[in-house]
Amino acid sequence: MENSNLEEQKYIRAKKKVKAIKGFYVHLAVYILVNLFLIIIRVFSNNGYEELWQWQTYNTAIFWGIGIAFHAFNVFGMNFLLGSNWEDRKIKEMMDKDKKDLWE
Secondary structure: OHHHHHHHHHHHHHHHHHHHHHHHHHHHHHHHHHHHHHHHHHHOOOOHHHHHHOHHHHHHHHHHHHHHHHHHHHHHOOHHHHOOOHHHHHHHHHHHHHHHHHHO
16 A cells, blocks of 8 residues: 555656656747747847847847746756766766776
8 A cells, every 4th residue: 555655656746847847848949939039020120130239139038048047957956967977977987087096
């Protein structure tokens, strides 16, 4: 009975994680589409390509991008930046280096 409850809890956690990941990718897709649309609108406005080099063209993308980065960190944690086994790989690398230096 306990095993069944544990499996159900794992399933619920996994389902929440998948929903969070899906939400992040939807957020990212909307970010890309909306910002492409805004930049295209600025390019084809009256001033043409001069608009591309103005701060106002990119401020939405920059600030929303910061929000996307926080969303990614919230969903994926440090694994998003460094990979899931980064710490283990670094420890092994340092130990191998120390072992090599010891014999030289």
